Amino acid sequence: MSFTSALPFLRLAIAFVTGVLFLPSCANAPAQSPVSSPPVRKGATALQNFLDSYDGYFAAEMVATSTPGAAVVVVKGDRIIFIRGYGEKIAGGNDPIDEHTLFRIGSLSKGFAGVLTGILVQDSILDWNERVQKHFPQFVLRDPKQAERMKLWHLLSHTTGLPYHAYTNLIERGMSIRKIITDFFPKAPVSGKEGVFFSYQNAAFCAIEEVMADATGKSYQQLLQEKIFGPAGMKHASCDFSSIMQSVDKTLPHFRTGLGWRAESISELYYNAAAAGGVNASVSDMGEWLKVLLGHRPDIVADATLDRVFRPVIKTGKERRIFPGWLERDAASYALGWRVLEHGNDTIIYHAGYVNGYKGEIALNRRDGIGICVLFNANSDLSGKCVPEFFNRWEMVRDSLNR
Numbered sequence: 293m294s295f296t297s298a299l300p301f302l303r304l305a306i307a308f309v310t311g312v313l314f315l316p317s318c319a320n321a322p323a324q325s326p327v328s329s330p331p332v333r334k335g336a337t338a339l340q341n342f343l344d345s346y347d348g349y350f351a352a353e354m355v356a357t358s359t360p361g362a363a364v365v366v367v368k369g370d371r372i373i374f375i376r377g378y379g380e381k382i383a384g385g386n387d388p389i390d391e392h393t394l395f396r397i398g399s400l401s402k403g404f405a406g407v408l409t410g411i412l413v414q415d416s417i418l419d420w421n422e423r424v425q426k427h428f429p430q431f432v433l434r435d436p437k438q439a440e441r442m443k444l445w446h447l448l449s450h451t452t453g454l455p456y457h458a459y460t461n462l463i464e465r466g467m468s469i470r471k472i473i474t475d476f477f478p479k480a481p482v483s484g485k486e487g488v489f490f491s492y493q494n495a496a497f498c499a500i501e502e503v504m505a506d507a508t509g510k511s512y513q514q515l516l517q518e519k520i521f522g523p524a525g526m527k528h529a530s531c532d533f534s535s536i537m538q539s540v541d542k543t544l545p546h547f548r549t550g551l552g553w554r555a556e557s558i559s560e561l562y563y564n565a566a567a568a569g570g571v572n573a574s575v576s577d578m579g580e581w582l583k584v585l586l587g588h589r590p591d592i593v594a595d596a597t598l599d600r601v602f603r604p605v606i607k608t609g610k611e612r613r614i615f616p617g618w619l620e621r622d623a624a625s626y627a628l629g630w631r632v633l634e635h636g637n638d639t640i641i642y643h644a645g646y647v648n649g650y651k652g653e654i655a656l657n658r659r660d661g662i663g664i665c666v667l668f669n670a671n672s673d674l675s676g677k678c679v680p681e682f683f684n685r686w687e688m689v690r691d692s693l694n695r
Contacts, residue, residue, distance in 0.1 A: 363575035370588035398645025406629025545649025546670035
């Protein structure tokens with residue numbers, strides 16, 4: 293949506309916050325942060341006008357899609373240049389989301405697993421080409437030879453050869469990853485050869501937790517805290533149920549009903565699969581994470597390691613399309629915990645996530661040194677539009693900024 297086409301929604305938003313249009317404070321009409329149409333400010337930089345324009349677009353779309361709550365952070369270079377919460381922690385409430393509010397981030401967690409593995413490789417604790425069975429001998433498939441050949445990068449690129457979402461249903465029953473792999477993987481049919489057959493996974497992906505535990509003697513949770521969360525200054529981030537429940541600044545997940553959005557309790561599901569979907573974070577945490585991903589924290593991860601993590605492994609064209617209308621079907625690949633999207637002359641490192649009613653989007657252009665993360669407390673229609681819109685707007689202004 294262009295800024296011009298967003299104006300009707302902005303006028304509606306202005307009416308909403310000034311009282312011209314009254315909506316009752318209930319779950320059917322989620323409260324929104326004040327919205328106004330941002331004018332082009334005299335003397336403002338092109339970058340600031342770009343951010344104002346996107347802020348106006350996003351605020352208007354929050355109203356148009358009746359999204360209960362969200363938070364956005366934009367990083368350029370080594371700085372957070374925009375951060376804002378929108379809407380409420382609970383639909384119909386009066387407790388606004390801010391930059392420190394905790395969300396579950398779903399499969400955005402997979403990006404942490406890829407980078408954490410890379411850090412252990414650069415520390416000479418692991419090797420990308422090590423066999424999984426060296427550290428986790430219980431990793432056995434119906435085809436024992438394929439299991440023997442399995443390497444760490446196969447786990448993180450979804451190229452184990454297992455069927456789509458193999459045993460994800462058992463994760464959702466609360467079963468541990470170790471039990472799923474040891475008790476059920478030996479019965480699993482193999483759908484393709486490792487390294488050349490893409491099929492998205494959760495359980496197989498999380499085998500990397502067992503590998504790390506064997507190699508370091510530490511839990512996945514400990515390693516994330518010691519290697520990424522702590523050094524990066526991600527003060528609110530965690531990957532367990534008790535941490536988010538103990539936080540006083542968290543938003544609840546929301547589900548759509550015939551009467552609007554309804555807040556629900558936070559589920560324990562997928563904390564048993566932390567590498568795949570167990571991370572909790574605020575948008576301010578994700579801003580610090582974007583600095584790491586853009587290469588501005590060499591004390592945490594080297595550029596060469598990021599190059600390896602973000603290097604495409606396999607095309608995902610046979611999977612469901614990502615951003616239809618914005619990307620060609622063959623423009624998407626999977627790397628190591630990350631999707632790689634080719635849009636024109638740009639390469640976008642990307643992942644989306646969904647868990648327990650929360651939705652998240654993260655995307656960065658390493659060449660331009662810019663990235664965005666958006667966290668939602670509902671599976672909003674806006675989640676599928678906010679990243680393409682951001683980069684479309686960025687493409688319109690970046691030449692003037694780079695002169």
